[in-house]
Amino acid sequence: xxxxxxxxxxWMSRYVERAExxxxxxxxxxxxxxxxxxxxxxxxxxxxxxxxxxxxFDEYYGExxxxxxxxxxxxxxxxxxxxxxxxxxxxxxxxxxxxTISSEMWEDLNSxxxxxxxxxxxxxxxxxLQDFYSEVRNASYRFKGIADGTMPHGEPWxxxxxxxxxxRADKTSxxxxxxxxxxxxxxxxxxxxxxxxxxxxxxxxxxGLEMFRKRHHGITPERxxxxxxxxxxxxxxxxxxxxxxxxxxxxxxxxxxxxxWNAAEKRMGKxxxxxxxxxxxxxxxxxxxxxxxxxxxxxxxGIGEAIYETFIAADATKGNGGxxxxxxxxxx
Amino acid sequence: MxxxxxxxxDFGTYDTAxxxxxxxxxxxxxxxxxxxxIEKLSSLEFDELLRRxxxxxxxxxxxxxxxxxxxxxxxxxxxxxxxxxxRIVPAHxxxxxxxGLKQRIRALNLFIDDIYHxxxxxxxxxxxxDIVLGAASYRQLCQGMNPPRGVWxxxxxxDLIRDADGQIHVLEDNxxxxxxxSYVLQNRLVMKRSFPQIFADSHVKxxxxxxxxxxxxxxxxxxxxxPNPTVVVxxxxxxxxxxxEHSFLAQQMGVELVQGSDLVVHDGFVNMRxxxxxxxxxxxxxxxxxxxxxxxxxxxxxxxxxxGLMAVYRAGRVALANAPGTGIADDKVIYTYVDKIVRYYLxxxxxxxxxxxxxxxxxxxxxYVLQNLDQLVVKAANESGGYGMLIGPHSTAAEQxxxxxxxxxxxxxxxxxxxxxxSRVPTIVGDHVEGRHVEGRHVDLRPYILYGKDIFVxxxxxxxxxxxxxxxxxxxxxxxxxxxxxxxxxx
Numbered sequence: 001x002x003x004x005x006x007x008x009x010x011w012m013s014r015y016v017e018r019a020e021x022x023x024x025x026x027x028x029x030x031x032x033x034x035x036x037x038x039x040x041x042x043x044x045x046x047x048x049x050x051x052x053x054x055x056x057f058d059e060y061y062g063e064x065x066x067x068x069x070x071x072x073x074x075x076x077x078x079x080x081x082x083x084x085x086x087x088x089x090x091x092x093x094x095x096x097x098x099x100t101i102s103s104e105m106w107e108d109l110n111s112x113x114x115x116x117x118x119x120x121x122x123x124x125x126x127x128x129l130q131d132f133y134s135e136v137r138n139a140s141y142r143f144k145g146i147a148d149g150t151m152p153h154g155e156p157w158x159x160x161x162x163x164x165x166x167x168r169a170d171k172t173s174x175x176x177x178x179x180x181x182x183x184x185x186x187x188x189x190x191x192x193x194x195x196x197x198x199x200x201x202x203x204x205x206x207x208g209l210e211m212f213r214k215r216h217h218g219i220t221p222e223r224x225x226x227x228x229x230x231x232x233x234x235x236x237x238x239x240x241x242x243x244x245x246x247x248x249x250x251x252x253x254x255x256x257x258x259x260x261w262n263a264a265e266k267r268m269g270k271x272x273x274x275x276x277x278x279x280x281x282x283x284x285x286x287x288x289x290x291x292x293x294x295x296x297x298x299x300x301x302g303i304g305e306a307i308y309e310t311f312i313a314a315d316a317t318k319g320n321g322g323x324x325x326x327x328x329x330x331x332x
Numbered sequence: 333m334x335x336x337x338x339x340x341x342d343f344g345t346y347d348t349a350x351x352x353x354x355x356x357x358x359x360x361x362x363x364x365x366x367x368x369x370i371e372k373l374s375s376l377e378f379d380e381l382l383r384r385x386x387x388x389x390x391x392x393x394x395x396x397x398x399x400x401x402x403x404x405x406x407x408x409x410x411x412x413x414x415x416x417x418x419r420i421v422p423a424h425x426x427x428x429x430x431x432g433l434k435q436r437i438r439a440l441n442l443f444i445d446d447i448y449h450x451x452x453x454x455x456x457x458x459x460x461x462d463i464v465l466g467a468a469s470y471r472q473l474c475q476g477m478n479p480p481r482g483v484w485x486x487x488x489x490x491d492l493i494r495d496a497d498g499q500i501h502v503l504e505d506n507x508x509x510x511x512x513x514s515y516v517l518q519n520r521l522v523m524k525r526s527f528p529q530i531f532a533d534s535h536v537k538x539x540x541x542x543x544x545x546x547x548x549x550x551x552x553x554x555x556x557x558x559p560n561p562t563v564v565v566x567x568x569x570x571x572x573x574x575x576x577e578h579s580f581l582a583q584q585m586g587v588e589l590v591q592g593s594d595l596v597v598h599d600g601f602v603n604m605r606x607x608x609x610x611x612x613x614x615x616x617x618x619x620x621x622x623x624x625x626x627x628x629x630x631x632x633x634x635x636x637x638x639x640g641l642m643a644v645y646r647a648g649r650v651a652l653a654n655a656p657g658t659g660i661a662d663d664k665v666i667y668t669y670v671d672k673i674v675r676y677y678l679x680x681x682x683x684x685x686x687x688x689x690x691x692x693x694x695x696x697x698x699x700y701v702l703q704n705l706d707q708l709v710v711k712a713a714n715e716s717g718g719y720g721m722l723i724g725p726h727s728t729a730a731e732q733x734x735x736x737x738x739x740x741x742x743x744x745x746x747x748x749x750x751x752x753x754x755s756r757v758p759t760i761v762g763d764h765v766e767g768r769h770v771e772g773r774h775v776d777l778r779p780y781i782l783y784g785k786d787i788f789v790x791x792x793x794x795x796x797x798x799x800x801x802x803x804x805x806x807x808x809x810x811x812x813x814x815x816x817x818x819x820x821x822x823x
Contacts, residue, residue: 099587252607311607
């Protein structure tokens, strides 16, 4: 398939996944605020920190109030990773590969985009905003389902999966990082119901609370961390995402699993085995969760770059320039 | 016709004014072929008709069938307005049109081939040499080129109009990159959903096989001995106004849609960059103008094209559709010679007449044009899409002054035609304030012709409709919309 097309499909899929994750983060924070005692402000700040754009935010918005943060992450036309901009970017990418994706996918993504555009232009209440976030989540599920059901499971489909799972792994790691960073320093909270509330919010934001309860019952930080990073069954854990992405990568190049023919496969394989042989206490908590996640994100970015170099920018001749530009890795 | 929601359309009170209406005659009686449609339309409550119109618009919006308007910064895309009352072409008239179009394309193709080889038609003095060799669309570079199977214009869209007396004329030939065929196919899809019953009973000739016919035409061009040639559609990219069509056609044919940057000339062949390295390309359906195809051959600053493409083409290692150089045959001055061209190459009378045309490079005709600018339509010889045009009766004195200046400065570049009373079709117009109702709106018709092994004319074509009251400009860039075109099978 054309390198440009592969690139667009990969990013189309990443941006949809990114929008879904944003919707989850904001929605869960809404919910958590309702359970907290009055006066416990400050829960919106972490969302801004997670974007890595707090300076920009401070300049244009100032205080991280609910209203400001919600507008920033959801409808800001200037912030390139707002839900609105993600959908614009996903649709722009899809538009440039309409002949490769199925008509059903295009129609669905177009409706998804119109849904967000409509919401952005209406002044809605908090209640309908929460409905909006669940619509965004459902639209993302639907898009993935339509892709799986209407696209041949060949190379383009695997590029879409690759984009989705790398994005998801990155987002799971970021939400964990932010919460952990904010939670742990205040030792007086450890083991309190406030602490529990926060950890269940983390789990809920990745849709994992029910699955976690079935598996581990009681919440402890170690169990949550282990679940979100190393669980092999939970579809939003980092291990799961890396496994899936690795399979698609090998399906694209045709090399056997566990071997590598290119830099992308090499980096992905190394990360996969590192996770496969990691233990939550010895290899994560011991090193420091933040340090571990920081290194992980660097590795994920490295994989993204290697994919670009291997499949998109690779060039047998000098050619005429005009290559596809690498799109925004983004923080959130 | 004014309407209350529950009333029905009454074609007895429909005002055709002094125009020819495609569906009903002056007394409100359906024309041949339109009987069934008029009967069904008259039996629907007006509200129901509006509901179906709204449903059709929703489908088009959801399908994302949009185009970009140059110079409009507000939104990059618009829906091409669509009206659900179709235009009908009766079988006998279509049969005549089809013959006329085939004749015209055959003759124009021979003309192009002659111009880029022996120039017999110039040597015999049928057309003044300067007119052809001085045309902006003449490509010196194409001299002596031999496109595969001797065909230059593989895909043509010919604009037809009908005057008040009912006579159909050719208004313009489009032999470069005619667009709009995707709307024909999508309009049909939407119409089948909007009027399944009427459609089923009307025996409308299908258009659905166009992508298949187009693919056959393209495969036919592949260099000899290639069992499985690689065909691609070359687009300027997603910011082009016709991008939707490029991707639609590629998708329907099941071939890759490429941009200039996806292609590279390597080892004497054209290749596309894939995730598995370079892959050879054999046939390019290019939707990029000649000028931008190859910066080494034409405009050096073009970023849309492929450096070295023309050299590969000349060596016969890749086919281009349409061939570069075809623009010479749709120059609006050459247009006035098409009857002579048909007679010269085919020894036949031209079947579909042209619109009478004044050539400004001739002194007498120029003087007439300059004196009658308020009556005439003036067009630049090398423009399309409704740009560079003066519609005399709808123009201001200042605009006429401006065109007088342009004509005097470059008479070769301008032609003028009488302002035609384009035929009309009943159309849903008005808004919530003034009330929705049905009125006649002016239309043209663009059939699509494919020239491969044989010549194929897609039954119907794009009916463009000027939605503004009294307007004669049907171009999508100037506020036009479209209608489905039903060629009725002989029953």
